Amino acid sequence: MTDQLGARAQRLERVRGRMGELGVDALLLSHGADLPWLTGYRAMPLERLTLLVLPRDGEAVLIVPALEAPRVPDTAGMVALCPWSETEDPIALAAGLLGPARHAVYGISDRAWAQSLLALQASLPGAQFEAASRVTSPLRAVKDSSEIAALRAAARAADSVAVVLQSGEIPLAGRSEAQVSDALSMGLLAAGHRRVNFAIVGSGPNGASPHHEPGERVIEPGDTVVCDFGGEYVLHDDVGYCSDITRTVAVGEPGAQVRDTYAVLLAAQQAAVDAVRPGVTAEHVDAVARAVITEAGLGEYFIHRTGHGIGIEEHEDPYVVAGNDTALVVGHAFSIEPGIYFPGRFGMRLEDIVVVGEDGAIPLNTVDHSLVVI
Ligand code: ZN
Ligand code: ZN
Ligand code: ZN
Numbered sequence: 001m002t003d004q005l006g007a008r009a010q011r012l013e014r015v016r017g018r019m020g021e022l023g024v025d026a027l028l029l030s031h032g033a034d035l036p037w038l039t040g041y042r043a044m045p046l047e048r049l050t051l052l053v054l055p056r057d058g059e060a061v062l063i064v065p066a067l068e069a070p071r072v073p074d075t076a077g078m079v080a081l082c083p084w085s086e087t088e089d090p091i092a093l094a095a096g097l098l099g100p101a102r103h104a105v106y107g108i109s110d111r112a113w114a115q116s117l118l119a120l121q122a123s124l125p126g127a128q129f130e131a132a133s134r135v136t137s138p139l140r141a142v143k144d145s146s147e148i149a150a151l152r153a154a155a156r157a158a159d160s161v162a163v164v165l166q167s168g169e170i171p172l173a174g175r176s177e178a179q180v181s182d183a184l185s186m187g188l189l190a191a192g193h194r195r196v197n198f199a200i201v202g203s204g205p206n207g208a209s210p211h212h213e214p215g216e217r218v219i220e221p222g223d224t225v226v227c228d229f230g231g232e233y234v235l236h237d238d239v240g241y242c243s244d245i246t247r248t249v250a251v252g253e254p255g256a257q258v259r260d261t262y263a264v265l266l267a268a269q270q271a272a273v274d275a276v277r278p279g280v281t282a283e284h285v286d287a288v289a290r291a292v293i294t295e296a297g298l299g300e301y302f303i304h305r306t307g308h309g310i311g312i313e314e315h316e317d318p319y320v321v322a323g324n325d326t327a328l329v330v331g332h333a334f335s336i337e338p339g340i341y342f343p344g345r346f347g348m349r350l351e352d353i354v355v356v357g358e359d360g361a362i363p364l365n366t367v368d369h370s371l372v373v374i
Helices: 004-022 034-039 067-071 089-098 114-123 133-141 145-167 175-190 206-207 256-275 282-295
Strands: 026-029 050-053 060-065 079-083 103-107 128-131 193-203 226-232 245-250 307-308 316-320 333-336 339-340 346-349 352-357 360-363
Touching: 004 026, 004 034, 004 133, 004 145, 026 034, 034 050, 050 089, 060 067, 060 089, 067 079, 067 114, 079 089, 089 114, 089 346, 103 114, 103 133, 114 128, 128 133, 133 316, 133 360, 145 175, 145 193, 145 245, 145 352, 175 193, 175 226, 175 282, 193 206, 206 226, 206 339, 206 346, 226 346, 245 256, 245 346, 256 282, 256 333, 256 339, 256 352, 256 360, 282 316, 282 333, 316 333
Parallel strands: 026 103, 060 079, 103 128
Antiparallel strands: 026 050, 050 060, 193 226, 226 245, 307 316, 307 333, 333 352, 339 346, 352 360
8 A cells, every 4th residue: 555655646746847847736536537536536526616726836636425435545645625505606616716817728638527517617717727648648648557457457357357258158159248357357347446447348340349249149150259358456455547458359260361360460469569668659560450451452441440558447548549649658558459440341450458568568367369169
């Protein structure tokens, strides 16, 4: 626990430093990942206001509904608690803490309710509101050692489910996508996840829809099945971190076109992983994966970015996409998940989470990358 408090104190210091660089007077953190990242406390998505008022200088105060206050973990004095009762006005409390607002610049959580922002704007005339992510996202994107440990534990747990899938222990032929999705979800929970975020099962032609909602289609011999699943995993009583893995399996011997296409996909994923190193841009990693698929004449069938950052949120910075010239640094964590999708026929995707190390990518998922035949 002291390690976590130490890590959070360091994050708070870096946040305040960046607020100074960007001229932000206070952060106003409500729903979303910034608050748990800094304090260990995740606000429930209630209409009642939860708001960490974090001035660049001065005491940080967490305005929290009184009935939620018992859930706030110890912050060793980093944050003062200001519980509000049902008859108090929490917006007035926040405005009182902030003082005269004219020309002040506030960064509010990207995921805060619009109703909270509108009420704050009405109470703080003359203040300028910006997205808190301008301050927090680049910092949150670079994981410290406790976060990497949590992502690694989450990935291991998801890997154990992928191993079961590839072993054939989860029956596929003759069962609906929804049944297989349930089995993957149960596996994630049994492997220690606190919550399942998604368990996509796209069989046959449904595999060509990257975020297919698993349904009643019954899986048949000859299908390829895209299985993309992940959840939230809690290590050492900390805030949960996410897992996310995709493996595509073949039900019965696949035809030549499926095999050839999979060879392209595998090469693209491997090339992108190999391209990762400090100093390389996120968009370069996307370009490397895309080049392999395009050179095989399949570029038009790779219809999404190569990856996304991962942490407390399933999707966060850095995005591995054309146009993102963020230079990778040690500690960036993201997915590498190229896919190839033939509408109406079949699709495939291969996804691992990697962390940037001094010498290149450190894959957190390590299960078999080949097209396993079940
Ligand atoms: Zn996705
Ligand atoms: Zn995924
Ligand atoms: Zn993903």
